[in-house]
Amino acid sequence: MSGHHRQVGAASIDLFDALVTSGLSLKVAHAIDKLPQRSINIDSRRPFREPGSGGDEVYFVRSGILSKYWSGYGGRRQILDLRFPGESVWPDDFPDYGLQAIVKSEVIVLQKSVLETLLDEFPELAIFCMTAAQRFEAINHQWLVNCGSKGGTARVAHLLCETAFRSGNAYPTSRFSNPFTQQQIADITGQTNVNVNRVFRELEREGLIQRQGKDILVDDWTELKRVANFRADYLD
Amino acid sequence: MSGHHRQVGAASIDLFDALVTSGLSLKVAHAIDKLPQRSINIDSRRPFREPGSGGDEVYFVRSGILSKYWSGYGGRRQILDLRFPGESVWPDDFPDYGLQAIVKSEVIVLQKSVLETLLDEFPELAIFCMTAAQRFEAINHQWLVNCGSKGGTARVAHLLCETAFRSGNAYPTSRFSNPFTQQQIADITGQTNVNVNRVFRELEREGLIQRQGKDILVDDWTELKRVANFRADYLD
């Protein structure tokens, strides 16, 4: 095999499997899986939907990470949301954000209008979608708490916890890959890249994490979660 | 009449009317209106649902303002969401926030489980609920942008704009009532009450607003919106 460039854990998620795992019945998952769909590959850091362009498209992440971002007046950016493999982006009526891949990603595109026709047939789907929306709402709330009422260290620590819990399929291990640049972490946590760098140094100095290239090693998750004030409940 | 204590504009919103105004068909709005419901009055600043207590209850705000709040370890609070008259709170499966009224409020309580039975009959209702959820998601995004990438002045100005646009039925007038204490504005915008006070003084010194008791006067909405970087689109 010539796959020495393939990332560990970057296996693509199957749409049908993900829907069932998330609690949808086999019947409805199958109905969705049969809908017309196309698969696209998105390069890292390239915006593929500009702010303002609406759209009828639902994006399902097979691999990689997508982000919603907002660009203000003075060059300052804010990343609003992340989507890990198995998660989806539902289009807004008035999207004031753009979409961009954090890392090279593989995405399935469905038509929202087509998907909505299934609601007539399967009321279960409506509850499924609303439950998903609530989960993302809970994540949004945590981010707001982060930016609104925590110091820089806790914010970065929280993002690391969330990343480990959302990207892995199982309980986070002592080693995981940090997919973000420091600038992106700054855009997520509402800081500057310079300060993020100093926070990392501080986290490492305190022994909360170790860094090996893009990998983060965590000996004591309990302690890191305490510093981050992180509780995983909201990700359920 | 002995109503000299009644606030101007505090007239209660009718559930049926609000649903129809928001785009629901007469038929579905009527079906919801017929569901068993009870009306409660909630005093200002008293939490009426603690964090962690789940619940099957949907709250529709007839008058006043509700808030979702989160209390951290170190006394620091964050207000996560607001609900103005005509808007609703949908219960989360794992609510990590509490509910509290900003001002004395009148609320209609419905059972989520009962409401969900209507989804079988009216798929239209599912889309209606998801549209509402997306509107609140857009508001959440704006709050995150506020706390993550704007200075104190812009944050407060943005909250004032949003309040004027969400609380009035029509386009904001030159005078509106600020329902918040400075501590609450601090809890919303991720600052301290002391700094909020200074921001108000600064906004007034720059001629962007005038204060008369709880009332705010705005001569030039365009200018205030510019300072706040506020666009009303996301509230549609």
Add this chain to the structure above:
DNA sequence: CGTCACATTGATGTTTATCAATCTTTGTGG
């Protein structure tokens, strides 16, 4: 008319942004 919550102000310290330079890693074409 006293109490209580809220608002206001000043003095001071901490955190974080900003500016600027250098080092390191990664990717690319020859």
Add this chain to the structure above:
DNA sequence: CCACAAAGATTGATAAACATCAATGTGACG
């Protein structure tokens, strides 16, 4: 494989924004 370019990471010096602490002013209300 190496040279080079480009992006990212790191560090230091300085300034701005904001938190904290503490005191006083003010309006509402029983």
